[in-house]
Amino acid sequence: MAKTLLIGANSTIAQALQENSDREFICLARSEGNLNLDGDLSELDDVTDINGLVYFPGTINLKPFTMLKEDDFLNDFKVNVLGAAKVVKKVINQLKESEGASVVFISSVAANIGLPFHASIGASKSALEGMARSLAAEYTNAKVCFNVVAPSLTDTSLSTNLLKTDRLVEASKERNPMKEIGDPQKVAKTIDFLLDAHKNWMTGQVIHVDGGMNNLK
Numbered sequence: 001m002a003k004t005l006l007i008g009a010n011s012t013i014a015q016a017l018q019e020n021s022d023r024e025f026i027c028l029a030r031s032e033g034n035l036n037l038d039g040d041l042s043e044l045d046d047v048t049d050i051n052g053l054v055y056f057p058g059t060i061n062l063k064p065f066t067m068l069k070e071d072d073f074l075n076d077f078k079v080n081v082l083g084a085a086k087v088v089k090k091v092i093n094q095l096k097e098s099e100g101a102s103v104v105f106i107s108s109v110a111a112n113i114g115l116p117f118h119a120s121i122g123a124s125k126s127a128l129e130g131m132a133r134s135l136a137a138e139y140t141n142a143k144v145c146f147n148v149v150a151p152s153l154t155d156t157s158l159s160t161n162l163l164k165t166d167r168l169v170e171a172s173k174e175r176n177p178m179k180e181i182g183d184p185q186k187v188a189k190t191i192d193f194l195l196d197a198h199k200n201w202m203t204g205q206v207i208h209v210d211g212g213m214n215n216l217k
Contacts, residue, residue, distance in 0.1 A: 008056030012156035016188035037083040044090040051098035055084045062117040080124040100198040107150040136204030145197035152210035154182030177212035
């Protein structure tokens with residue numbers, strides 16, 4: 001049975017996906033030392049028989065624009081975009097062989113709506129969405145679908161500092177049209193759906209799991 005490759009498999013949403021999906025996964029996590037995005041990704045050389053890829057690594061680098069340094073922009077782009085590009089390059093031939101593969105990237109609501117202190121992360125996530133659409137167009141004939149999930153603020157390990165007090169939690173809920181913080185389980189359900197993108201006739205799409213943030217005021 002073909003498997004789904006999870007990059008950044010120790011993330012909160014990745015763990016929710018593993019807990020609630022019947023798929024078989026190959027899991028690689030940066031913090032556990034079995035994946036080095038700065039290297040040649042030789043860890044992926046032995047990966048075979050895959051029909052799905054989810055790229056989870058991301059950053060939350062929220063600063064006033066005047067405090068952002070060039071390295072902030074470069075690091076956010078390196079993790080969010082270049083890392084995804086490097087992984088796809090390593091496994092694209094494997095995905096093409098499955099004739100119905102699906103790739104899912106994780107973006108952010110900040111890629112489409114202006115949020116203060118999000119200049120660097122908004123730029124990198126916008127680039128990730130643009131790359132996904134380009135890859136979707138390039139690999140339609142190879143039957144490899146590329147789609148994106150773009151959540152709003154979700155209760156994950158990355159957002160711990162943003163939700164560390166009851167006051168911050170309530171303020172974040174109030175900013176959301178549905179008055180909720182994102183649930184990793186709900187985001188994971190959408191990712192699981194997009195892993196069947198070929199069957200569901202979907203590619204080049206950005207799915208906003210954000211409580212209405214992208215479209216509602």
